[in-house]
Amino acid sequence: xxxxxxxxxxxxxxxxxxxxxxxxxxxxxxxxxxxxxxxxxxxxxxxxxxxxxxxxxxxxxxxxxxxxxxxxxxxxxxxxxxxxxxxxxxxxxxxxxxxxxxxxxxxxxxxxxxxxxxxxxxxxxxxxxxxxxxxxxxxxxxxxxxxxxxxxxxxxxxxxxxxxxxxxxxxxxxxxxxxxxxxxxxxxxxxxxxxxxxxxxxxxxxxxxxxxxxxxxxxxxxxxxxxxxxxxxxxxxxxxxxxxxxxxxxxxxxxxxxxxxxxxxxxxxxxxxxxxxxxxxxxxxxxxxxxxxxxxxxxxxxxxxxxx
Amino acid sequence: xxxxxxxxxxxxxxxxxxxxxxxxxxxxxxxxxxxxxxxxxxxxxxxxxxxxxxxxxxxxxxxxxxxxxxxxxxxxxxxxxxxxxxxxxxxxxxxxxxxxxxxxxxxxxxxxxxxxxxxxxxxxxxxxxxxxxxxxxxxxxxxxxxxxxxxxxxxxxxxxxxxxxxxxxxxxxxxxxxxxxxxxxxxxxxxxxxxxxxxxxxxxxxxxxxxxxxxxxxxxxxxxxxxxxxxxxxxxxxxxxxxxxxxxxxxxxxxxxxxxxxxxxxxxxxxxxxxxxxxxxxxxxxxxxxxxxxxxxxxxxxxxxxxxxxxxxxxxxxxxxxxxxxxxxxxxxxxxxxxxxxxxxxxxxxxxxxxxxxxxxxxxxxxxxxxxxxxxxxxxxxxxxxxxxxxxxxxxxxxxxxxxxxxxxxxxxxxxxxxxxxxxxx
Numbered sequence: 054x055x056x057x058x059x060x061x062x063x064x065x066x067x068x069x070x071x072x073x074x075x076x077x078x079x080x081x082x083x084x085x086x087x088x089x090x091x092x093x094x095x096x097x098x099x100x101x102x103x104x105x106x107x108x109x110x111x112x113x114x115x116x117x118x119x120x121x122x123x124x125x126x127x128x129x130x131x132x133x134x135x136x137x138x139x140x141x142x143x144x145x146x147x148x149x150x151x152x153x154x155x156x157x158x159x160x161x162x163x164x165x166x167x168x169x170x171x172x173x174x175x176x177x178x179x180x181x182x183x184x185x186x187x188x189x190x191x192x193x194x195x196x197x198x199x200x201x202x203x204x205x206x207x208x209x210x211x212x213x214x215x216x217x218x219x220x221x222x223x224x225x226x227x228x229x230x231x232x233x234x235x236x237x238x239x240x241x242x243x244x245x246x247x248x249x250x251x252x253x254x255x256x257x258x259x260x261x262x263x264x265x266x267x268x269x270x271x272x273x274x275x276x277x278x279x280x281x282x283x284x285x286x287x288x289x290x291x292x293x294x295x296x297x298x299x300x301x302x303x304x305x306x307x308x309x310x311x312x313x314x315x316x317x318x319x320x321x322x323x324x325x326x327x328x329x330x331x332x333x334x335x336x337x338x339x340x341x342x343x344x345x346x347x348x349x350x351x352x353x354x355x356x357x358x359x360x361x
Numbered sequence: 362x363x364x365x366x367x368x369x370x371x372x373x374x375x376x377x378x379x380x381x382x383x384x385x386x387x388x389x390x391x392x393x394x395x396x397x398x399x400x401x402x403x404x405x406x407x408x409x410x411x412x413x414x415x416x417x418x419x420x421x422x423x424x425x426x427x428x429x430x431x432x433x434x435x436x437x438x439x440x441x442x443x444x445x446x447x448x449x450x451x452x453x454x455x456x457x458x459x460x461x462x463x464x465x466x467x468x469x470x471x472x473x474x475x476x477x478x479x480x481x482x483x484x485x486x487x488x489x490x491x492x493x494x495x496x497x498x499x500x501x502x503x504x505x506x507x508x509x510x511x512x513x514x515x516x517x518x519x520x521x522x523x524x525x526x527x528x529x530x531x532x533x534x535x536x537x538x539x540x541x542x543x544x545x546x547x548x549x550x551x552x553x554x555x556x557x558x559x560x561x562x563x564x565x566x567x568x569x570x571x572x573x574x575x576x577x578x579x580x581x582x583x584x585x586x587x588x589x590x591x592x593x594x595x596x597x598x599x600x601x602x603x604x605x606x607x608x609x610x611x612x613x614x615x616x617x618x619x620x621x622x623x624x625x626x627x628x629x630x631x632x633x634x635x636x637x638x639x640x641x642x643x644x645x646x647x648x649x650x651x652x653x654x655x656x657x658x659x660x661x662x663x664x665x666x667x668x669x670x671x672x673x674x675x676x677x678x679x680x681x682x683x684x685x686x687x688x689x690x691x692x693x694x695x696x697x698x699x700x701x702x703x704x705x706x707x708x709x710x711x712x713x714x715x716x717x718x719x720x721x722x723x724x725x726x727x728x729x730x731x732x733x734x735x736x737x738x739x740x741x742x743x744x745x746x747x748x749x750x751x752x753x754x755x756x757x758x759x760x761x762x763x764x765x766x767x768x769x770x771x772x773x774x775x776x777x778x779x780x781x782x783x784x785x786x787x
Binding site: 058062066069070072073076077080178181185186187188189190191192193198199200202208210211212213279281282283284285286287288289291292293323324327328331332333336 | 599601626658
């Protein structure tokens with residue numbers, strides 16, 4: 054299939070394809086980080102993860118309208134404010150949901166699946182009633198659209214670079230919080246031994262609530278960023294949920310590094326196969342490979358070594 | 362309509378029934394009233410005469426069903442159809458209804474779930490005995506209700522442009538079938554834009570696949586080249602790889618039939634990848650993006666793309682100006698009207714015309730009366746029901762503008778004949 058092209062063209066295409074893979078990787082990391090915190094650290098199967106993301110997207114939508122109408126001078130930078138607000142809104146909803154729903158179910162982890170699935174339906178219908186059933190269009194500042202021509206042939210989408218930078222910074226932030234802050238220590242202590250953690254004076258309830266809230270907040274930021282590349286509608290969260298769980302489970306539920314490694318391998322495999330095969334076939338092959346590997350290695354790519 | 366229209370017939374008709382009486386009498390006034398009827402007076406059409414099969418018709422009302430998804434994924438698309446149908450019903454009632462009877466409707470929610478559609482269709486036909494149903498949007502929902510409509514002899518007006526390959530005695534298809542929508546568009550892009558090569562792209566289900574099959578056959582018949590054909594799962598949100606492939610193949614035309622949330626992702630990423638559609642290199646031609654979808658995509662992300670369908674909100678004719686005005690008055694200034702919404706609006710009007718031609722609500726008589734029904738008041742212009750239950754309609758090409766509307770750049774000179782079973786696709 055490459056016989057007709059000059060080596061220069063091929064080089065350009067491979068470079069752009071490499072970027073496409075990296076962008077997909079960043080998207081996967083953003084989607085999965087919030088869930089990795091909640092599912093990985095707390096064992097809560099949060100089926101409403103996509104809806105927390107979409108809340109972030111709707112916050113962005115509202116702010117884009119607000120800035121367009123009242124502060125047009127600042128429109129160029131509204132997106133950063135929107136991401137912060139998305140974090141706060143989704144995080145606050147997360148805290149509330151943990152208090153009202155999740156904390157009653159810690160002893161029955163499988164029931165969280167059903168409860169959060171119900172929650173996702175409720176949230177979808179709320180979005181539909183408030184914002185309407187149709188998708189909404191989020192206006193993105195001009196400087197974030199379009200592409201950056203690196204050479205005559207190679208063009209890199211700016212929003213892709215933005216998503217990549219965001220994915221890296223959030224990963225670093227989550228890493229610092231989990232492994233370099235006292236909150237992170239407490240979370241890990243609670244995960245490893247809840248009773249003992251309580252005995253040494255850690256407020257386990259509050260730790261749980263904060264963990265859930267931060268996980269949801271990160272989902273909100275992801276949703277806000279995805280208004281650049283995807284749709285914003287009441288059910289748009291459903292588009293992400295399968296890939297998100299795939300990444301987290303494949304990576305090994307309790308490992309942040311695993312999540313990143315799995316996002317990288319799945320995204321590269323998928324984007325390379327999409328290039329050489331048809332789209333649907335690429336998806337089928339990716340899923341088959343993941344299922345195959347999980348059959349051999351049910352704990353995922355990386356698993357925490359725990360003394361049991 | 363007043364008593365003078367039936368100078369000697371009104372009382373008789375009420376006493377003995379219009380049709381039998383007219384046959385017996387053969388009086389000129391009555392015969393004239395049969396052949397050139399005007400329908401404002403329920404008394405001239407006794408319920409027992411015009412409803413012999415136990416439908417929900419009373420002396421002053423007739424009940425029909427509206428069956429769309431107002432919850433779930435498809436609510437995005439189907440809301441517009443519901444609004445258009447309710448507007449049409451309101452307008453018909455304001456004109457005095459059908460055969461002197463006001464239309465009442467029972468609305469059921471298919472909830473984007475195909476078995477639910479079938480269940481609700483059965484409820485409408487069996488429990489509510491509705492005289493006709495305006496409904497369905499996806500092909501999957503139509504296929505789910507089809508056996509129900511055929512078993513209980515209901516009558517469905519289906520608004521969506523779709524893949525064809527179907528012709529049920531119990532359905533009138535008010536949207537275009539695939540050949541109507543596709544062939545004129547490809548001819549246009551070949552002739553006026555000199556396109557030589559095409560890249561076909563679609564979501565992975567029956568409508569895009571069948572449509573691309575028809576498109577490919579036509580493109581090859583014209584001696585042109587298809588340089589790529591691709592399908593992505595519904596809900597796919599990452600199109601960077603395929604965009605790279607398109608760059609590599611350098612087609613003249615990207616022929617895109619992407620739907621739903623994928624649509625938004627596709628156009629945003631296309632724009633972000635630096636493919637400026639206003640430069641038309643490559644040119645993008647779609648049959649799946651109406652004004653409704655542009656609201657989600659954002660006009661600035663799709664500016665310059667071409668769409669090929671039968672209706673655009675920007676059509677400048679008196680029917681359409683009135684329709685757009687009425688629609689916005691009823692549902693709000695910020696509403697947009699897409700192809701399917703307009704097709705849904707035709708449903709109640711076509712049914713009204715068929716019932717009046719038949720002089721009866723009976724499904725069998727309405728069916729027999731349907732072919733040949735003409736509508737000169739359609740927003741899209743003149744339409745006519747074909748023997749095969751689809752509509753003769755014009756096909757148009759519009760160019761997307763940044764404000765989310767299309768500018769009509771081409772329209773077929775004549776009505777395009779519906780051909781739901783093109784050769785070689787059965």
